[in-house]
Amino acid sequence: MRRTCAPAAAMLSVFASFGLVLATNSPAFAADEWRSDWLGDDVYMNLIRDGDLRGSGYFRADPVGSASGDSFQACDNYADGKGMEVSRKFNGSSTWKVMASTRGHSAGYCTPNITDNMAEGTYLAVRLCIVEGTHQTCGPEKWTTA
16 A cells, blocks of 8 residues: 555644744734732733833822822833833823823833822823833723822
8 A cells, every 4th residue: 555645744734834823822922911900099000021021100099108199100121122101091081191201211210209189089090001202002091099
């Protein structure tokens, strides 16, 4: 009985295609992972990209240290030439205002706590963005109360 190579070639083609699918779904092509958590009205946001913490953003409804009123902070944890920004908008508005930005600073930098003394009970959204030049990619908005 004579065997042909056709089934082997077909199997090789299937495995090659499968390998290609695995390659495109590898961690090197992982999507951004935006993580957030609340502690009371405070919001903590992180950007994880390719398994690395790229940056963090914070909204703290209560004063922190010597900061008065509500405070915002952005931290850049990764030397990739990009910065991190924390923005806020109020309920009923579509306008985002940058409250804290690491633009112009090297990685490993956290902004000081930037205060924005809002009236108690003010409903607002905060978000963390990774920025480079005029381009930004932002995580989902998180709603909280000042």
